[in-house]
Amino acid sequence: DAGITQSPRHKVTETGTPVTLRCHQTENHRYMYWYRQDPGHGLRLIHYSYGVKDTDKGEVSDGYSVSRSKTEDFLLTLESATSSQTSVYFCAIRRAGSTDTQYFGPGTRLTVL
Amino acid sequence: QKEVEQDPGPLSVPEGAIVSLNCTYSNSAFQYFMWYRQYSRKGPELLMYTYSSGNKEDGRFTAQVDKSSKYISLFIRDSQPSDSATYLCAWGSGAGSYQLTFGKGTKLSVIP
Numbered sequence: 001d002a003g004i005t006q007s008p009r010h011k012v013t014e015t016g017t018p019v020t021l022r023c024h025q026t027e028n029h030r031y032m033y034w035y036r037q038d039p040g041h042g043l044r045l046i047h048y049s050y051g052v053k054d055t056d057k058g059e060v061s062d063g064y065s066v067s068r069s070k071t072e073d074f075l076l077t078l079e080s081a082t083s084s085q086t087s088v089y090f091c092a093i094r095r096a097g098s099t100d101t102q103y104f105g106p107g108t109r110l111t112v113l
Numbered sequence: 114q115k116e117v118e119q120d121p122g123p124l125s126v127p128e129g130a131i132v133s134l135n136c137t138y139s140n141s142a143f144q145y146f147m148w149y150r151q152y153s154r155k156g157p158e159l160l161m162y163t164y165s166s167g168n169k170e171d172g173r174f175t176a177q178v179d180k181s182s183k184y185i186s187l188f189i190r191d192s193q194p195s196d197s198a199t200y201l202c203a204w205g206s207g208a209g210s211y212q213l214t215f216g217k218g219t220k221l222s223v224i225p
Contacts, residue, residue: 031211042217043157043201058212090156094211101147101205102213104156 002103003027006091012111019078021108023091025071031094032074033102034058034066036087043090049074081112116140119202119216128225132189136202136216139183143204143214146178148187151199151218160200161187192223 003026013019023032034046035058045058047066055066063085065077078085088109092102119136126132134148145164149157161176163169169176175188189196202216 033212040217043215045212048212101145101159101162102211103159104149106156107154109154 002093002095002105004091004093004103004105006089006105006108008108009106010109012113013081014113015082016080019081019110019112021076021089021110023074023076023105025074025093027093027095028071029093029095030071032068033092033094034064034074034076035090035092036060036085037090037107038087046076046089081110083112086110086112116214117202117204117216120219121217123220123222125222125224126192128192128194128223130192130223132187132192132196132221132223134187134189134200134202134219134221136185137183138185138204138214140204140206140214141183142206145205146176146185147203147205147213148174148176148185149201149203149215151201153198157201192221194223194225197222 005024007022031050033048035043037043044060046060046064047058049055049068067075088107090107091105094102117138148161150160151157163176163178166178166180173190177186199218199220201218203213205213
């Protein structure tokens with residue numbers, strides 16, 4: 001257990017509405033990541049953070065923004081949700097002292113109607 | 114050429130069988146190799162981690178890496194129904210943002 005929680009765990013929303021997903025960690029890790037997982041595409045990196053207020057884009061960042069105002073929280077925002085953003089979203093952390101291993105949260109299942 | 118290739122399956126085997134899961138990669142910068150296991154509707158969990166060519170064993174699981182061929186494998190001995198899951202291979206370069214590149218996953222079913 002990497003001490004990661006995600007909220008909400010399930011959400012149904014309508015096209016055009018803003019949505020914010022929260023990732024919370026209890027172990028003070030510097031690196032945090034947001035992925036989406038879709039059939040046929042696997043896990044794809046959306047954004048990541050390497051410290052408070054330090055974030056960068058991943059492979060599929062269009063339509064998403066992130067914020068990290070505290071070490072423990074990493075927020076993913078869909079400014080205007082679209083049906084193509086229906087997916088399962090996972091947050092992950094990298095433990096200090098490890099190399100490239102990441103530990104994942106339980107996921108948020110988002111449906112955009 | 115895609116950076117990572119993984120046969121999506123699905124793969125169905127009888128209980129007790131030896132399972133072989135495979136991935137190939139093209140990026141020579143990859144230095145660290147991982148296998149994750151993901152049960153249905155759960156997050157991926159780290160199963161095996163290695164950074165060198167050769168074999169690494171952990172119980173019924175063996176991870177094999179061949180850097181010269183850019184090929185990694187996961188072997189499961191005496192497979193159990195509880196091994197039914199999707200298995201993801203992953204690579205990292207050990208630098209910068211510590212990003213990982215994932216295969217698309219192979220879905221395994223072990224039939225009692």
